[in-house]
Amino acid sequence: MHPAGRRLPSRRQFAGALGAVAGTAAVAGCSSGPAKDMNTLQVWGGIPAENGPQQVIDRFQEEHPDITVEYTRYINDDRGNVKLNTALQGGVDIDVFFTYGVPNLTMRVSSGLAADVGDLVRSTPELEMFLDTDDPKALIDGDEITALATTRIPQMVLFNDELRERAGIDLPQQWTFEEYLEAIRALAADGKYGTYVLPDLARIELGPNYRFTADGDSNFSHPAFLRHFDLAAELIREGVLYPWSQALARQLEAYQQNNFIAEDFGLWTTAPYSLRFLTDQEEYPHDFTVSAAPVPTLDGADWNTGEYGAFVQINSKSPKQEIAWEFSKFWLLHGGQDLIRAGYISLLGDIDDDQLLEGILGEDAEQFFDVDSFRRTLFEDQPRMHLDTELTAYTEITQKYEQQRDVCWLLERSPTKAIETVDKNAQALIDRFEED
Amino acid sequence: MTTAEARADGAAAPPGAREPTARRRRTPGRAPSDPKPIVGWLFIAPNLLGVLAFTFIPLVSVILLSFTEWNLVSGFGGIEFVALDNFIAVFQDPTFWRSLVITILYAGVAVPLTLVVGLALALALNRDIPARGLLRAAFFVPYIVNIVAIGMTWQMLLDPSAGLMNQFLGIFGLEHLPQWFASSHWALPALILVTIWAQAGYANLIYLSALQDAPTQLYEAARIDGAGRWASFRAITWPSLLPTTVFLLVTLFVGISQTFGMIALITNGGPGDSTTTLSFYMYQTSFQFYRFGYASAVGLVTFIGIFALMLLMWRAQRGKALHD
Amino acid sequence: MTETSTAASGTATRPSSSGGGTGPAARQAQRRRRDRIRRWSWGIPMWILALVFLLPFAWMISTSLKPDLEAFAIPMQWIPDEPRWENYTEVLFGENSILLAFWNSVFVAVLRVAGELTTATLAGYAFAKLRFPGRGKVFIAYLATSLIPAQLLLVPRFVYFQELGLYDTLWALILPGMFTVLGTFLMRQYFVSQPDEFAEAARLDGASEFQIFFRVYLPNATSMISALAILTFVWSWNDYETPLVFLSSPETFTLPMGLTSFTDENGAMAAGLSMAAAVISIIPILLVFLIFQRRFVRAMTESALK
Incomplete structure (x- = not known):
């Protein structure tokens, strides 16, 4: 018996295939039908099971002994997301899945992969916050709700304290972008860079849905975008920012912890999910402490560049909508304590800030971190988060934007030209797909 | 050898062009015990049905799909007929044209260079040298290694700062080292480099087998006539290799123009759109943007283009063959 | 592997040695x-x-x-x-062990090779040696389909496999791989280079067409068949695109998919592990090639692939 026999087609399916090739296939299938077990919930997520999901699942199963939950971890990169998408489209037995980032969210929602849970949310008083359309934490389209954010992912500025002190920078509690620039310039010395990349200046200034004007046109002609490209390119040329060619060659876009640990740069704009690397002395040994500062403000604008994310969605084709919803609800309301270790700050649940802080920073927090600075930055400041809800051609526009960003920051195209191209492409895409 | 090629051509020719003559030539009179026609069909049936099922039916479906807008989830009921919209969009799509140019550049450089390297290696290896068999195998190895291993390895070898290649080039004190996959100018050349490395062994092997049949007596005669190496190569070797070259040209072009794995693994089409070839763009529109109808239209236009190109090449070659 | 002497005697680009004087x-x-x-x-x-x-x-x-x-x-x-x-x-027995992927690759490759050899030799033989109405047209259609970009068929095959329940099973890789146009073409080229007289003689002796194929032509074709076997094995073993689109569950992954799984959870590629996996993935194919290398080269030479 083939070990993957479970995945081989059933006799009926195989007979179908045989019909298609008119009996030419000379091989017999060894198979046992993967009949969909109505009490087994298939969940796909990007966090390794042992970093929290398994604990949530265990507790869920305790409460619902008749339900078994199987968790499949997919790698949240291009390839992993294609796998999940094709699995969903191809009718693989998946009931609940987690989506990271708005481009993936857009694709899944616009192809109708996610079930509408609007009525279910409205009938659950504890989930009232998801009905808020002013500061949305769910994807709401009229009455329809297709995705619920499970966490907030505030961005913050991390300092390598040793390098910070050497450069003579006081830990800021509030700071402007000008002060931020001074800091990274001061840090860029002795073969080190100031930081990896600038926080998204356009986002700080414009907040949610910043790619679109009020009329739904492309907003990339807004000077904030050009400023971001321009300034970053300038700083890369000066050697203040980490070279983009290096970032591309090593595919660092998603994760830069290795470079921060190696002290390639002393300041790093990131989110709580990165902190687990800093508490892991075995895999990421380092001897400096880390403190946190808020994302700088820009001309008085103070949007945090972080967003609500890690959306839980139910497969629209799942025959187990009810228990899928039970599970999603459980995850939202009671999953927080287990997921905090992975750096996921739950949107709901009765966990106070100290518990969260301890969860994120680990038991030996004082050894690695300036704990107060994290409390201040992540909780007391109440960073202003966003969620993009205008999704026309979002995936395509993201791609065009990143393409131009790359060539611009490789210093192979002028920022003006790059932004013009993004604007033109984005407008063309909007014109083409608007009615969708 | 040339006869075999002529026959292959004969079969590839449109009906009536050549096949009848070939047939007549081979069997002057119909033998009394000739097989019944049904037998031939029986022999090709297994393969034909498979090709019909897995290539022909999908091809028909893709033609139908190209006139629709559809994503799979909405089910077959959700298919929306949009007439020629997708095709109009293809011709107005700057990314399509850009990918076309990149594909032409990529295949246009990589295919001839692969041929040249393969031929040079074949000529060099077609001599009496120690452990020749092992040497031939050595050059073929890259061709049989999977693309993921190749991609990951070359990505690191061509790392702009610490890769082995630039460490090596650095020895010569070059100021501006190529940035390879981290540059929109160098990514395509880097891709071409890796492609040649991976494919040259294949061209080499095919050329080597062709050289085995080289007309030996002619070399002797040429030598007696006092012809130099180059002259005898041009007069004897090259003409005898022409059919092989055409075969390689076609197979390499078809293969290289469909390169996908390396692009998906190393550059993902970038930086910018510098390595977004048509094949990668097709994949992207289908499985990153999920515009199935549009992707089908892009693919069909590409297919028709390749088909036309091959037809032209075939005509040109036939014209030449008739002259000979 | 060291075929120096035989290979050297086989060719004659050594004009100086062929003079053979008795000095x-x-x-x-x-x-x-x-x-x-x-x-x-x-x-x-x-x-x-x-x-x-x-x-x-x-x-x-x-x-x-x-x-x-x-x-x-x-x-x-x-x-x-x-x-x-x-x-x-770690790569073999650790958390992301590639053993299952390895086995899946073997399973797919073996079935593909078996199927491909069967269908391609039969069809290649028919295209070369049997006359039947429509042969030329079908063959042209075959050659034309070989120009179809692989990516063009991904979408319809995806839909089709899903309808047939083949999506996310290894059959999605095996079945289409059993009926390739290129294999048929290679076999046809080989059989075309074989003389017709054998068949005619056998026919006069009253042999059936299947007997002629199995007894007369097939036994002589072993080196070409091994060449096709190697090529099919290589195509199957290294296929990246098809499993990328048609497989989604880790337990169905073949080696090329397995290799990519050493991008660790933190997004960084684990270079050491990835390369160890890559080396392991290369070994079988290298062995297959080295064992059959001589035969392979000979088959390529004989097959009129030029």
Whole structure:
């Protein structure tokens, strides 16, 4: 018996295939039908099971002994997301899945992969916050709700304290972008860079849905975008920012912890999910402490560049909508304590800030971190988060934007030209797909 | 050898062009015990049905799909007929044209260079040298290694700062080292480099087998006539290799123009759109943007283009063959 | 592998040696020495070139024995101080073991080869040796389909496999791989180069067409069949695109998919592990090739592939 026999087609399916090739296939299938077990919930997520999901699942199963939950971890990169998408489209037995980032969210929602849970949310008083359309934490389209954010992912500025002190920078509690620039310039010395990349200046200034004007046109002609490209390119040329060619060659876009640990740069704009690397002395040994500062403000604008994310969605084709919803609800309301270790700050649940802080920073927090600075930055400041809800051609526009960003920051195209191209492409895409 | 090629051509020719003559030539009179026609069909049936099922039916479906807008989830009921919209969009799509140019550049450089390297290696290896068999195998190895291993390895070898290649080039004190996959100018050349490395062994092997049949007596005669190496190569070797070259040209072009794995693994089409070839763009529109109808239209236009190109090449070659 | 002597005698780009005079022994010895020098003076540069060609593999092996961060150490250290053999045990038996992927690849490749050999030899033979109405047209259609970009068929096959319940099963790789146009074409080219007379003689003796194929032509075709077997094995073993789109559950992954799974959870590629996996993935195909290499080259030569 083939070990993957479970995945081989059933006799009926195989007979179908045989019909298609008119009996030419000379091989017999060894198979046992993967009949969909109505009490087994298939969940796909990007966090390794042992970093929290398994604990949530265990507790869920305790409460619902008749339900078994199987968790499949997919790698949240291009390839992993294609796998999940094709699995969903191809009718693989998946009931609940987690989506990271708005481009993936857009694709899944616009192809109708996610079930509408609007009525279910409205009938659950504890989930009232998801009905808020002013500061949305769910994807709401009229009455329809297709995705619920499970966490907030505030961005913050991390300092390598040793390098910070050497450069003579006081830990800021509030700071402007000008002060931020001074800091990274001061840090860029002795073969080190100031930081990896600038926080998204356009986002700080414009907040949610910043790619679109009020009329739904492309907003990339807004000077904030050009400023971001321009300034970053300038700083890369000066050697203040980490070279983009290096970032591309090593595919660092998603994760830069290795470079921060190696002290390639002393300041790093990131989110709580990165902190687990800093508490892991075995895999990421380092001897400096880390403190946190808020994302700088820009001309008085103070949007945090972080967003609500890690959306839980139910497969629209799942025959187990009810228990899928039970599970999603459980995850939202009671999953927080287990997921905090992975750096996921739950949107709901009765966990106070100290518990969260301890969860994120680990038991030996004082050894690695300036704990107060994290409390201040992540909780007391109440960073202003966003969620993009205008999704026309979002995936395509993201791609065009990143393409131009790359060539611009490789210093192979002028920022003006790059932004013009993004604007033109984005407008063309909007014109083409608007009615969708 | 040339006869075999002529026959292959004969079969590839449109009906009536050549096949009848070939047939007549081979069997002057119909033998009394000739097989019944049904037998031939029986022999090709297994393969034909498979090709019909897995290539022909999908091809028909893709033609139908190209006139629709559809994503799979909405089910077959959700298919929306949009007439020629997708095709109009293809011709107005700057990314399509850009990918076309990149594909032409990529295949246009990589295919001839692969041929040249393969031929040079074949000529060099077609001599009496120690452990020749092992040497031939050595050059073929890259061709049989999977693309993921190749991609990951070359990505690191061509790392702009610490890769082995630039460490090596650095020895010569070059100021501006190529940035390879981290540059929109160098990514395509880097891709071409890796492609040649991976494919040259294949061209080499095919050329080597062709050289085995080289007309030996002619070399002797040429030598007696006092012809130099180059002259005898041009007069004897090259003409005898022409059919092989055409075969390689076609197979390499078809293969290289469909390169996908390396692009998906190393550059993902970038930086910018510098390595977004048509094949990668097709994949992207289908499985990153999920515009199935549009992707089908892009693919069909590409297919028709390749088909036309091959037809032209075939005509040109036939014209030449008739002259000979 | 060391077919130097046979291969050398097979070709004649050595005009000097074919003169074969009967001069004094001293002159012969001198000529032999000159030949040896000539052999090595070509041989050594070619060997150096081959080593350069193979350098990426040396780098691959070297890196597979290092911790991740040393992959980019400057200057490159070819032989690690402390080779990390545990990279291999990790890849084989660790959390992301590639053993299952390995087995899946074997399973797919074996079935594909078996199916391909069956259908391609039959059809190739028919296209070459049997006359039947429509043969030319069908063959042209075959050649035309070989120009279809693989990516064009991904979408309809995806839909189709889903309808048939083949999506996310290994059959999605096996079935289409059993009926390739290229295989048929190669076999046809081979059979075309074989004389018709055998068949005619056998027919006069009253042999059926199947007997002629099985008894007369097939036994002679073994080297071409092994060549096709190798090629099919290579195509199957290295296929990346089809599993990328048609497989989604980790337990169905074939090796190329398995190799990519050493991008660790933190997004960084684990260089050492990835390279160890890559080395393991190469070994079987290298063995298959080295064992059949001579036969393969001979088949290519005989098959009128030129």
